[in-house]
Amino acid sequence: LESRYPVGQLELILVDGGSTDDSLALMVREFPSVLVLRAPSNNYCAANNLGISRARGTYIALLNNDTRVDPGWLEPLIDLLQHRRDVGAAGSKVLSMDGKRILSVGHTDLPNYYWDGRGCNEPDEGQYDEITEVVSLPGTAVVYRRACLEQVGPLDEDFVMYVEDVELGYRCRQHGWRLYAVPQSRVYHVQHGSLTPEEARWWTERNRLLFVVK
Numbered sequence: 702l703e704s705r706y707p708v709g710q711l712e713l714i715l716v717d718g719g720s721t722d723d724s725l726a727l728m729v730r731e732f733p734s735v736l737v738l739r740a741p742s743n744n745y746c747a748a749n750n751l752g753i754s755r756a757r758g759t760y761i762a763l764l765n766n767d768t769r770v771d772p773g774w775l776e777p778l779i780d781l782l783q784h785r786r787d788v789g790a791a792g793s794k795v796l797s798m799d800g801k802r803i804l805s806v807g808h809t810d811l812p813n814y815y816w817d818g819r820g821c822n823e824p825d826e827g828q829y830d831e832i833t834e835v836v837s838l839p840g841t842a843v844v845y846r847r848a849c850l851e852q853v854g855p856l857d858e859d860f861v862m863y864v865e866d867v868e869l870g871y872r873c874r875q876h877g878w879r880l881y882a883v884p885q886s887r888v889y890h891v892q893h894g895s896l897t898p899e900e901a902r903w904w905t906e907r908n909r910l911l912f913v914v915k
Contacts, residue, residue, distance in 0.1 A: 706775040712736070716752045719743040745862035749840070750855040762844045767891040769798065770842070777885040778844040781832065789849030789878025790870075792838030793886040796825060804890055807835030807882030808867060814913050816867050819882065830884045837870025838880050842888040849878050857915070863901065864908035868915065 704711070713735045717725055719742065728737050738755065740748040753761055760782055762775065770793075778791040795804040795818070805818025806829040818839065820829045840856075843866070853872040856865050870880055896904070 704770065704775055705772045706779075712756060712758055714738065714752045714755060716740050716748040718745065718748045744858055745840075746856040746858040746860055746865050750858065753850060753855065756847075759847055760844050761847055761850065763840050763842070764888075765841045765890065767895065768795075768842060769889040771887040774842070774886045774888055775844070777883045781881060781883055782844060782846055785879075785881075787877070787879050788846070788881055789853075789873045789876075790838055790843055790845045790880050791883045791886075792835075792844075792880070793842040793888040794825075794829065794882070794884035795839060795841050795888050795890050798889045798891055800887075800889060801825065803829065804892055805839045805841070806884050807833065807880070808837040808839065808870070810836055814909050816864070829882075832884070833882050835870075835880055835882045836874070837867045838882065840866040840869075841890050842886070846878075849873060849876075852876055853878070860908050860911060861904070863904040864912055868908075868912050871912075 715728055715735050716738045718740045725737060725739070728735060736755065738751055740751055749763055760779060774793060778793065781791045782788055792807055794806045796802065797804060801824060803820035803823050803825050805821060807819050808816045809819045811817055816837070819835065853869070853876050857868055860868060873880060
């Protein structure tokens with residue numbers, strides 16, 4: 702994790718969701734300052750909730766394991782949260798690994814309870830470089846205010862993965878919290894790094910219907 706944020710103000714937690722190689726032993730050996738937790742099942746929402754439950758900070762950052770961050774990715778998110786007490790969460794501009802395509806700058810609503818990343822698959826030409834209020838924020842790279850999560854509750858583990866961030870954003874807004882995309886924070890993501898596109902579509906459709914029912 703390459704970050705310019707003061708290391709003394711960071712608490713790093715890694716939650717393992719069922720790895721079968723020697724990655725946990727490697728983490729413990731090479732990064733002794735990182736708290737390593739083993740989740741009881743390979744459930745993305747449950748793993749995040751486990752990490753959140755052990756975190757002690759005023760702000761809680763969620764960062765996927767298939768990402769690479771700019772060294773200055775964290776400061777703009779924390780800065781907004783510190784200056785806007787009504788903001789429950791701030792999210793990064795998420796780009797493809799080569800930095801050429803936008804994957805999301807927050808979420809946007811589509812008809813029939815679908816959602817997409819703002820600017821998804823557009824070339825990054827600065828068209829989304831204004832800090833903007835959005836309906837929800839991808840869990841890829843986002844910082845939540847602890848007070849917000851304490852009020853609205855944890856990620857819904859029934860979703861397992863996909864659309865859970867949309868549902869959490871909905872609850873945040875229902876409680877009066879505002880959500881902002883902060884494009885000055887840049888994170889690079891391997892899209893669907895853990896699933897095939899077909900599996901991703903299945904989970905998205907399954908959880909779209911779960912959201913409607915809920």
